[in-house]
Amino acid sequence: MSTLEQKSKLLSRWLRHRPDAIGLEIDKHGWVDVAELLLKSAGAGIALTQDELVQIVVDNDKQRFSLNVDRTRIRAAQGHSVDVDLKLPxxxxxxxxxxxxxxxxxxxxxxxxxxxxxxxxxxxxxxxxxxxxxxxxxxxxxxxxxxxxxxxxxxxxxxxxxxxxxxxxxxxxxxxxxxxx
Missing domain, CATH: 3.20.170.30 (ADP-ribosylation fold)
Incomplete structure (x- = not known):
């Protein structure tokens, strides 16, 4: 498994199920501040850069993640066990x-x-x-x-x-x- 694949799996875990594992704050619509994610990831011993994060989002074959327009927030597309409302019509x-x-x-x-x-x-x-x-x-x-x-x-x-x-x-x-x- 590649390093990016491992980081993608961690992102799924943090953004869908266990934001508390690294102290992330997810808003009611599932969004997390990218700067906070990168900081908390580093604090947990997982070096993740902005470029790697964008590559994971763009290259993910199942498009599991979304970035907002200015790439300052990220969320999982679906599959949450935490209480979020993705506002999907x-x-x-x-x-x-x-x-x-x-x-x-x-x-x-x-x-x-x-x-x-x-x-x-x-x-x-x-x-x-x-x-x-x-x-x-x-x-x-x-x-x-x-x-x-x-x-x-x-x-x-x-x-x-x-x-x-x-x-x-x-x-x-x-x-x-x-x-x-």
Whole structure:
């Protein structure tokens, strides 16, 4: 793993789950002051420069982070377990979305549906390929199909993060199509 990849993983941890690990202050919309981040990172023994930070944001294949226009603030695009409101507008999704998981969770998903776990929302993908990549991080991917029109009809709302991940608080199992097992 490259040094930038390691720093990217630390950024995800700090900006999504554990800002307190290095004493960061995240505002209610998820933003952190870049100067504070660089200072606190150095104080934690992680040398991170402004140029490296910009490179991590720009080069990240999943566009996990956003900088504001003048590059003085940064935030994670989604996936927070800390209480933030990213102010993402409600959007109408395509007719189907996808969720990648692994076999060991299928029985639980049949019973409870998709739940956010420690995150604020369930993450859904616009393509089977992306869902397969997500699921494959934990083993052989199982792809679930989410029927969005019935969810919309029943009052559920979707939001889409800046990097294209569809977000919803939960998805009851009756709205899911499971692969033949």
């Amino acid at each position: 409600v959007k109408t999704p395509p007719p189907v979305l996808f969720h990648g998981t692994v076999q060991k969770f299928i029985a639980s998903i049949h019973r409870q549906g998709l739940l956010p776990g420690t995150r604020r929302d369930v993450h859904l993908s616009a393509t089977k390929e992306t869902a397969a990549e997500v699921g494959a991080r934990r083993g052989a991917a199982v792809i679930l199909v989410v029927e969005t029109h019935p969810l919309l009809r029943d009052g559920y709302q979707f939001r889409r993060s800046e990097n294209g991940v569809w977000l919803i608080p939960s998805v009851p199992s009756k709205y899911l199509r499971f692969p033949d097992t």
